[in-house]
Amino acid sequence: MNIAKKLATFAAIGLYAALTPPATAQQPAPLKIGLLGDFSSVYADIGGPGNVEATKMAIEEFGGTMFGKPIELITADPQNKADVAASLARKWYENEAVDMIIDMPTSATALAGMEMSKQFEKIMIVTDTASSDITGKSCSPYTAHWTYDTYANAHTVGSAIVKNGGDSWFFITADYLFGHSIERDTGDVVRAAGGKVLGSARAPLNTADFSSFLLQAQASKAKIIGLANGGSDTINTIKQASEFGIAAGGQNLAGIVMFISDIHSLGLKLAQGLIITEAYYWDLNDRTRAFGKRFFERMKRMPTMNQAATYSATLHYLNAVKAAGTRDTKPVLAKMRSTPVRDAFTDNGVLREDGRMVHSMFLLEVKKPEEPKAPWDYYKVLAEVPGDQAFRPMKDGGCPLVK
Known part of the structure; x- marks a missing residue:
């Protein structure tokens, strides 16, 4: 190739580069929360649709967005079956980019979901289930137990x-x-x-x-x-x-x-x-009454402790993600543990190393x-x-x- 042709080729390459926009930087995926609850059986009244509404309330109160995109919420009913809960948790963590799973209606579903949480090193917050084994012999570094226990x-x-x-x-x-x-x-x-x-x-x-x-x-x-x-x-x-x-x-x-x-x-x-x-x-103090009133306006009933706790846990998690500046599990959990829980559910909560969120009863x-x-x-x-x-x-x- 003679010099004239080389110069023409380089000029063409330069013109193409000048006219071609730079590759767009990959945008972070939306923060995604998954709620596994009982919508049709024995525990639907104490959690179920009320837990979904409480989660939405926390997301709205937080501002609705994270990393510049709307926070997403997906829900499913594990039918109070451990194998169904495990399958859904695996699917959500592995294939649907769910960052945190909340609720878990029974102890068996919670323990099954916790195994998936450990496998994928993703956060799970248990707000419906009661077994004290969740923070005892079956504890997990990725699980928080929020509301109460046996x-x-x-x-x-x-x-x-x-x-x-x-x-x-x-x-x-x-x-x-x-x-x-x-x-x-x-x-x-x-x-x-x-x-x-x-x-x-x-x-x-x-x-x-x-x-x-x-x-x-x-x-x-x-x-x-x-x-x-x-x-x-x-x-x-x-x-x-x-x-x-x-x-x-x-x-x-x-x-x-x-x-x-x-x-x-x-x-x-x-x-x-x-x-x-x-x-x-709901009638303990001004904060509990205010949350109870907002919940009642949406659900036409006062919240159970599980529903108030689901709101609390969601809001605490979102604030921890924001403070950590990342969705990565370990820094988010570190922020959740180092930050006291102060909201409409409790004014004296602390998340311990074993996963138990301790507060007044x-x-x-x-x-x-x-x-x-x-x-x-x-x-x-x-x-x-x-x-x-x-x-x-x-x-x-x-x-x-x-x-």
């Missing part, structure tokens, strides 16, 4: 009832990890206080007929029938216990894991006098039918139990992450 509920409610003379117990237990954990943790509290556990009856999840289990409880002559179940199972147990004349026969029911939605479904005539514990009640008594001054005014606050007294000490949980 240890905290057992120690808050169980201790109060035993101190007031309820020293013999029989449990009606949901026959899976959640129910077993309640029975175990509450039984430990009863025995430590000098009481006795006289037996238990294991009931299938979402059963309609509790008659045989209630008959066993009656026959035990225990002073307290501990309800080691939740959601509509607890509601049905209490309704059928009334039909069997349990209270008239001198035995009392202990709702170890109950929610304001349960009280609403039962009505105060049936629920009055129940001693329960919750992590959130409240001992509550259900009002009599003539006592409420407003709709959903269902509780008298008996005590605020500080988080370090309500939740299991980290050293006692058996979490292998704890040194």
Whole structure:
């Protein structure tokens, strides 16, 4: 090639380069949150659609965007099946670029999802599930347990009832990890206080007929029938216990894991006098009332503690991502642990190394039918139990992450 041709070629290359725009830098993907909840079964009222709305409220309050793009939310129902939860979590983490999964309606689904969270080193925040094993022997470096657990509920409610003379117990237990954990943790509290556990009856999840289990409880002559179940199972147990004349026969029911939605479904005539514990009640202070009002405007019902906690956990996560300046798991979790939780759910929350978010729990008594001054005014606050007294000490949980 002669010099003239070379110069012409170089000129053409230069002209092409000048006219060709530079390659666009790859834009970050939208931050994506996945919610696995119960939308059709026993725990739909305490989480379900309310958890979705609470997550949306947190995203809106945060501002709706991260990394210059709208924050995305996807949802699915694992049908309270561990294998379905694991499959969905794998699909979301691996193929759909989900950064964080929240909710998890049962202990079995949570533990299955946690395995996927560990495998893909992605964050999971459990807001519905109760088993204390989640931050105990089954703890994960990528999981936060936000709302309550069987240890905290057992120690808050169980201790109060035993101190007031309820020293013999029989449990009606949901026959899976959640129910077993309640029975175990509450039984430990009863025995430590000098009481006795006289037996238990294991009931299938979402059963309609509790008659045989209630008959066993009656026959035990225990002073307290501990309800080691939740959601509509607890509601049905209490309704059928009334039909069997349990209270008239001198035995009392202990709702170890109950929610304001349960009280609403039962009505105060049936629920009055129940001693329960919750992590959130809409009428505690100005912040809880403000959130409760906003939630009510959208859902036409007051939030459960799980729904308030789902809002809290989502907002805390988003603030941590912003503060860390990245979606990467480890720096985000470090920010979540180093930043106190201060919001409408709690004003004294701390996320521990074992994944437990520690905060106050409240001992509550259900009002009599003539006592409420407003709709959903269902509780008298008996005590605020500080988080370090309500939740299991980290050293006692058996979490292998704890040194």
